[in-house]
Amino acid sequence: MSSWPGSRKELEGLQHDLADLAVAAQPWRPGEGACIGAVFFASARSGDRAWAAAVRSDPDGETTSAVVRGTTGSSYEPGFLALREGPLLELALRSLPALPDLVLVNASGRDHPRRAGLALHLGMVLGVPTVGVTDRPLVAVAEAPGGDRFAAGPLRLDCELVGYVVRTRRGARPVVAHAAWRTDAETARDVVVAAAGRGRTPEPLRRARFLARVERARDEGRLPAEWKHDPFAAGR
DSSP states (O other): OOSSOSSHHHHHHHHHHHHHHHHHSOOOOOOTTOOEEEEEEEEOSSSSEEEEEEEEEOTTSOEEEEEEEEEOSSOOOTTOHHHHHHHHHHHHHHTSSSOOSEEEESSOSSSSTTSOOHHHHHHHHHTSOEEEEESSOSSSEEOOOOSSTTOEEEEEETTEEEEEEEOOSTTSOOEEEEEOTTOOHHHHHHHHHHTOOSSSSOHHHHHHHHHHHHHHHHHTTOOOHHHHHOTTSSOO
């Protein structure tokens, strides 16, 4: 059984198996000094070129990163993101000096038609706990959080709690924290809160997103001047 299948049919079957494996996997709980990382995928505005950036943030404040280039594996289709992004995201993370203790992924986890989105799939492939972070749910139903910073509302798919909608910045639109590989909804929420910086997106994921987009813009000859000088001054 391939970690990254090449067809929609193969991926569907693997996702059903992954959902069962995730239920049986030993839960991960964040401890003091846990190293949180993130990975982000950016595709070309036209064509099939793609970039993936991975970031590892150590508890002492040191950050390492890696950016890799490749191609999209397929066109974008909700529920089948692994076909498009999976191999390149894995390559980016394996290009770091060491894997983080947990990885934030811009994808869903248990909030998925077959309960195994890309965030969960990538964690299984790497053998590393993961949490998904997205702008909106995929198929689950969310309860809106309060207006205060770190207010959270449950995200449910049928009767299963699959994550939380978390307001990381007062007055800003919340993000969705998805349970994924070896993480439950509460852990996903807690990790997103712990990784929050001054932006709306958790800081490691924000950095990975910026790096992937910078390299895409550089390669496409359209790098904005402000990205060269103050990479994290403004952003969601």
